[in-house]
Amino acid sequence: MRKIIILIVTTVVLTSCKEADSRNVSFTFETGDPGSHGFHVDSLESATRFLAEAVEKQWVPGAVAMIIKDGTIVYEEAVGFSNREEGVSMQTDNIFRLASLTKPITSFAVLMLHDRGMLDLHDPVSMYLPEFSSPMVVQSVDFADSTWTARPASREVTIHDLLTHTSGITYGFMDSTMNAIYKKAHVPDLFDVDGRTTEETISALGLLPLQHDPGEQWTYGLNIDVLGRIVEVVSGETLDHFFRSEIFEPLGMENTWFYIPEESADRLTPLYYHPESNTLERLSNYALGDGVSINTTDYYIGNGTFISGGGGLVSTAGDYQKYMQMIVNEGRLGDTRLISSNTARLLFKNQIGDLRFRGEGFSYGYQVTFEDGDLRNGRIPGRLGWGGLFQTTHWMLPSKNMTVVLMSQVNLSLHRGALHNGFEQRINNALIAN
Numbered sequence: 222m223r224k225i226i227i228l229i230v231t232t233v234v235l236t237s238c239k240e241a242d243s244r245n246v247s248f249t250f251e252t253g254d255p256g257s258h259g260f261h262v263d264s265l266e267s268a269t270r271f272l273a274e275a276v277e278k279q280w281v282p283g284a285v286a287m288i289i290k291d292g293t294i295v296y297e298e299a300v301g302f303s304n305r306e307e308g309v310s311m312q313t314d315n316i317f318r319l320a321s322l323t324k325p326i327t328s329f330a331v332l333m334l335h336d337r338g339m340l341d342l343h344d345p346v347s348m349y350l351p352e353f354s355s356p357m358v359v360q361s362v363d364f365a366d367s368t369w370t371a372r373p374a375s376r377e378v379t380i381h382d383l384l385t386h387t388s389g390i391t392y393g394f395m396d397s398t399m400n401a402i403y404k405k406a407h408v409p410d411l412f413d414v415d416g417r418t419t420e421e422t423i424s425a426l427g428l429l430p431l432q433h434d435p436g437e438q439w440t441y442g443l444n445i446d447v448l449g450r451i452v453e454v455v456s457g458e459t460l461d462h463f464f465r466s467e468i469f470e471p472l473g474m475e476n477t478w479f480y481i482p483e484e485s486a487d488r489l490t491p492l493y494y495h496p497e498s499n500t501l502e503r504l505s506n507y508a509l510g511d512g513v514s515i516n517t518t519d520y521y522i523g524n525g526t527f528i529s530g531g532g533g534l535v536s537t538a539g540d541y542q543k544y545m546q547m548i549v550n551e552g553r554l555g556d557t558r559l560i561s562s563n564t565a566r567l568l569f570k571n572q573i574g575d576l577r578f579r580g581e582g583f584s585y586g587y588q589v590t591f592e593d594g595d596l597r598n599g600r601i602p603g604r605l606g607w608g609g610l611f612q613t614t615h616w617m618l619p620s621k622n623m624t625v626v627l628m629s630q631v632n633l634s635l636h637r638g639a640l641h642n643g644f645e646q647r648i649n650n651a652l653i654a655n
Contacts, residue, residue: 352427389431449530
């Protein structure tokens with residue numbers, strides 16, 4: 222009986238999305254007067270001056286920022302350069318490496334499957350990926366040969382644990398012990414360099430120990446990459462195809478990919494880094510350790526085999542705003558609804574109980590600002606936000622029907638905090654209290 226119900230629900234939802242594709246494939250936001258949507262125009266212009274000064278001080282070579290309020294573009298600016306060495310100006314349709322801004326979309330894909338009755342958020346991961354049965358917690362590592370000892374975990378990892386980064390799975394670059402274990406098993410943090418598929422990588426990860434018992438603490442890591450593989454198993458599609466057919470096409474996100482088509486490659490913004498605080502240089506090759514590196518442009522072009530649900534997407538500010546507005550609208554953009562309002566609202570609520578991430582809550586994909594939480598920069602309680610390794614960031618204010626994205630491409634960045642905090646403060650200062 223359950224299988225029959227699932228098939229019926231899935232068919233209805235998919236049909237609804239397909240019918241909406243033709244309407245939303247060219248979806249565009251209207252542009253409106255910021256003063257008519259609750260902004261002090263002069264104050265909002267200070268945000269542009271701040272970004273221009275950031276270019277002059279070599280915090281960034283350039284950036285794109287976009288604000289949607291009440292479903293209308295009230296601010297869209299491109300400042301500085303995409304390619305500083307060649308004097309190529311930044312454009313609003315430049316493509317950026319999203320890194321961890323991929324995570325909310327993969328988390329949303331899991332909620333879509335939950336909304337269709339195809340999985341439960343408290344299902345054990347082993348129900349879909351058998352390698353994750355009988356999890357262990359690391360006790361020691363011999364760094365000479367990366368062998369390890371472990372004890373049985375207190376319980377199995379669930380989908381909820383993965384969504385909230387409470388599973389005990391981490392990133393290798395964030396913990397030397399786990400890094401030794403992951404490297405020996407050829408489990409990458411983000412980039413694949415030996416042609417391994419997502420299935421092979423996640424299967425290998427499932428046989429490795431956890432950093433701590435599931436649910437014990439908030440630990441950033443490869444959780445969302447595991448969820449990407451679960452989406453593939455449950456849906457029967459590769460993650461890139463699922464994203465394309467079930468999210469990107471229905472929302473009209475025509476400039477979002479895991480690997481960029483050749484005809485759009487010239488819009489990919491180069492990556493830069495700070496060798497010193499007042500110096501900005503091009504980062505053509507990204508070092509992965511042990512003498513291995515990847516070309517920061519070539520890697521993202523063509524057809525790759527490693528589809529990272531935790532950090533692999535590239536996109537434009539405008540495309541990502543379509544996704545964000547759909548979230549604020551509780552699962553709907555224009556005539557297209559991807560999930561029910563009840564399920565979408567799970568994204569707005571703290572899902573980690575008494576645990577905290579930097580003193581804040583965490584939902585399924587977003588840091589959640591509490592009434593007594595981090596209110597710097599004029600933040601409003603209920604704010605949802607997240608950022609990416611290569612200096613992309615975004616936040617949403619559902620209570621204000623407002624979404625903000627700021628994209629630049631710098632890593633290692635010595636001015637990330639000053640850039641993001643300064644911009645956010647100016648945007649919030651421009652809001653008229655209501």
